[in-house]
Amino acid sequence: MxxxxxxxxxxxxxxxxxxSAPVVQPHPATATPDGSDWAAGSLITATAQPDGWHQLWGGAAVEYWTTRSTGEPVRASGALFVPAGQPPAGGWPIMAWDHGTTGLGPRCGCQADPEREVLPYRRREEDAIMRFFLAKGYAVVAPDYLGLGVFDTGPHPYLELSTEAGATIDLVKAARAARPELSRTWAVSGASQGGHAALGSSSYQVRTAPELDFRGTIAIDPASDVxxxxxxxxxxxxxxxxxxxxxxxxxxxxxxxxxxxxxxxxxxxxxxxxxxxxxxxxxxxxxxxxxxxxxxxxxxxxxxxxxxxxxxxxxxxxxYMTVATRGYDAPILLLLNATDITVPSPLHAALAAQLAANGVGFETVVGTGGHTELNPQMWAAMDAFTDRVFAAPTVS
CATH class of the missing domain: 1.10.260.130 (434 Repressor (Amino-terminal Domain))
Structure with missing residues (x-):
């Protein structure tokens, strides 16, 4: 024994x-909608933020409707960033960014609240990735996930794939309502818990968002097989x-x-x-x-x-948490560290093996850094992958 x-x-x-993340107190409870025009992904508010918020530009804090896994409607929040200048024909393509583990309660997600900060190294890493996508000419949306935003909807259902995916997909829809110059074309990326959420969003969008034009997934050391x-x-x-x-x-x-x-x-x-x-x-x-x-x-x-x-x-x-290993309709880029001990590298290998066995289209770049650390080859792979998946014209 x-x-x-x-x-x-x-x-x-x-x-x-x-x-990682900071400490907050729960926000007062909110009411569920009773209007007939309610729908998952509908916009509540979008509040412009000054340049420099998240060390980025063109930002807004977004509140929108999503659902629990039971279908119950709840309020959620996230961040939206739009490139400067004129959008391309068809509108700005959208890159959704799903963050790693931050806790269990209101404002722990740290995306929509301009007053909150996660630990400095964490914010630098995540903001650098969002800045990379924004500089490439993609609008960026970043959900807080259910329960981690500005509303108290109960404890965050940590690693619940359906609500991670729902919060991500519904924010894409709400962002398009807030900014009509955003296209229907989008992709998703994320690290750690966010890699889990990104893969969930990729698999769920096939049946929950067929009206959008989904192009691909980037998952950095995703939680899987736990x-x-x-x-x-x-x-x-x-x-x-x-x-x-x-x-x-x-x-x-x-x-x-x-x-x-x-x-x-x-x-x-x-x-x-x-x-x-x-x-x-x-x-x-x-x-x-x-x-x-x-x-x-x-x-x-x-x-x-x-x-x-x-x-x-x-x-x-x-x-509750199993990542799909079949049924994807767009390419996947896995960025995996063989020396990861937070989500152990054998779990990364198991995920890749299952995807390969099921004929899923994916590519992998392997590094030797710590959990979610990106080496130059990984940055280059993200650059090439996004160029490729967004090469076709965006869809308005």
Missing amino acids: RAFARTLAVTILALGGLL EKMLPIAGPWVPALPGQAGQDVDAFFVSILIGMRAARPDAQVDSYLTDFGRQLLDSVQYDCLGELTDRMAGIAPGSVLSRPLSEGPFPAVLRD
């Missing part, structure tokens, strides 16, 4: 801490040392909180100790920085009263 626990600890450690590993956890999992252990706990607890909020059929509370239920209640609105700090010294096993491999949890988990 000790050997198994050590193996499990190492495995979970390798999955740890998908990135649903195959998480059910090995149980009451025997020990506390993991140091900051890395706290990162692991934050990742683990975030999934449980997201499942608990979005999928009652998973019966998450039935797997928790009294301490586990109290812990999840107390951190369910934390942004990642605070959540990670609060995990100091907490053993994952102390949260669980029985193995996650039992009962309904594994099947619901698969439905």
Whole structure:
């Protein structure tokens, strides 16, 4: 048992801490729509922001309607950036950017709120990618994801593929309502949790947004196949040392909180100790920085009263977060670091193997950096990929 626990600890450690964010308090609850003209992707407001917001230009904070996985309408928020000058014939093509893990509560997403900042290194990395796309002549939209924006819609359903995809696709639709010079042509990109969201958006748009002109996906070290590993956890999992252990706990607890909020059929509370239920209640609105700090010294096993491999949890988990490995209708670029230990590189290899086995069109550039780190070859691949997928005229 000790050997198994050590193996499990190492495995979970390798999955740890998908990135960073600040601490906020929940925004007051909002009402659901009752008008007959409501639709997912409809615009609520678009508020222009000064140049320099996110270190970019042409920005606006957008509020719009999306849905939970149950179909219930909820308000969401995100950012929109439009290139300077005159749009091409057919309008500006759109690149959606899906951010990495930032926490569980309102304003943790940090995209729509001009007053919030994530940790400086994180903002520099993500803003640099958005600036790259904007400079190439693409409008950029960046969703906060459900629950992470300026509205309190309950804890963020962390790694729930359907609502990540819905928030992304619906923001594309809302941005086009806010700025008529945007075309129907779009692509999606993202890193870590955002890579998971980008692949989800690519697969979901086939049936949820056929009226748009989708061109392709860029996924940087995406979270994938976690649903195959998480059910090995149980009451025997020990506390993991140091900051890395706290990162692991934050990742683990975030999934449980997201499942608990979005999928009652998973019966998450039935797997928790009294301490586990109290812990999840107390951190369910934390942004990642605070959540990670609060995990100091907490053993994952102390949260669980029985193995996650039992009962309904594994099947619901698969439905909740599994990345599709077939059914895509546009090319995919995977940018993967072989030395990634946050989303371990064997999981990246498994995703690529499954896509290849199912005949999905994709290409891969492999680096040797840390999680979501881009080397010059990866930047060049993004440049060439976007040039290629947007080479055909945009569609108005």
